[in-house]
Amino acid sequence: MNPVIVTNPPRADLATVDKLAGFGVATVHEAQGRTGYLGPGLRPVHLGSRIGGTAVTVVCWPGDNLMIHAAVEHCRPGDLLVVTTTSPNTDGLFGELFATALQHRGVRGLVTTTGVRDVAELHEMGFPVWSAAVSAQGTVKATAGAVNVPVTIAGQLITPGDAILADDDGVVVVPRAEADQAVAASQARVDKEDATRKAFQNGELGLDRYGLRDKLTQLGVKYVTAEEYGL
Numbered sequence: 162m163n164p165v166i167v168t169n170p171p172r173a174d175l176a177t178v179d180k181l182a183g184f185g186v187a188t189v190h191e192a193q194g195r196t197g198y199l200g201p202g203l204r205p206v207h208l209g210s211r212i213g214g215t216a217v218t219v220v221c222w223p224g225d226n227l228m229i230h231a232a233v234e235h236c237r238p239g240d241l242l243v244v245t246t247t248s249p250n251t252d253g254l255f256g257e258l259f260a261t262a263l264q265h266r267g268v269r270g271l272v273t274t275t276g277v278r279d280v281a282e283l284h285e286m287g288f289p290v291w292s293a294a295v296s297a298q299g300t301v302k303a304t305a306g307a308v309n310v311p312v313t314i315a316g317q318l319i320t321p322g323d324a325i326l327a328d329d330d331g332v333v334v335v336p337r338a339e340a341d342q343a344v345a346a347s348q349a350r351v352d353k354e355d356a357t358r359k360a361f362q363n364g365e366l367g368l369d370r371y372g373l374r375d376k377l378t379q380l381g382v383k384y385v386t387a388e389e390y391g392l
């Protein structure tokens with residue numbers, strides 16, 4: 162671990178981030194070729210938020226939130242804090258006091274591979290959090306880590322300034338350089354799904370709409386009566 166704090170990294174355009182957030186995590190993940198999803202291990206502490214922001218990354222040591230304190234002063238309006246640790250740890254590194262400081266700076270939310278606490282207060286404040294755990298376990302402020310360096314969560318690379326989108330389905334990262342392309346691809350997917358939804362509302366089957374009957378035949382799937390099957 163190289164202890165470093167990187168200041169003012171370039172960020173994705175916030176209007177573009179807001180457009181991406183509006184599409185939702187599943188749509189953007191699909192639209193960018195089923196990449197960027199940070200996995201089912203990161204869950205919203207409270208349901209019902211759909212946000213996007215630009216990543217400020219933090220690498221802490223397990224059970225140590227020193228670098229979150231260091232990161233706060235480098236946060237700008239529109240950012241979203243992304244915290245991970247040098248090895249897996251579910252202690253409650255983050256709570257309402259950090260959220261208060263971040264809200265003051267215009268930070269939109271937190272994504273962390275650790276645990277968080279003060280969840281009732283976080284809910285009351287309207288500060289959205291995605292975490293691996295809820296844990297009251299307290300932590301120390303002792304060990305140097307890093308702020309605004311590239312990190313990997315669930316195999317996905319997050320570079321500071323990338324777009325991070327989060328909703329009830331989880332969290333997805335969109336690389337800064339690919340944000341415009343992801344907007345176009347997501348809009349195309351929404352248009353396609355709008356047409357599919359209308360068709361389903363009219364009773365059309367996915368089997369016919371997607372040409373899946375032939376596929377079933379090709380795969381050797383046979384129709385048999387319940388009697389033939391012995392039911």
Ligand SMILES: O=C([O-])CC(=O)C(=O)O
Nearest residue numbers: 254255256257258259260
């Ligand atoms: O202070 C801590 O260690 C974490 C916390 O509970 C808070 O931010 O309120």
Ligand SMILES: [Mg+2]
Nearest residue numbers: 256257258279
């Ligand atoms: Mg607290």
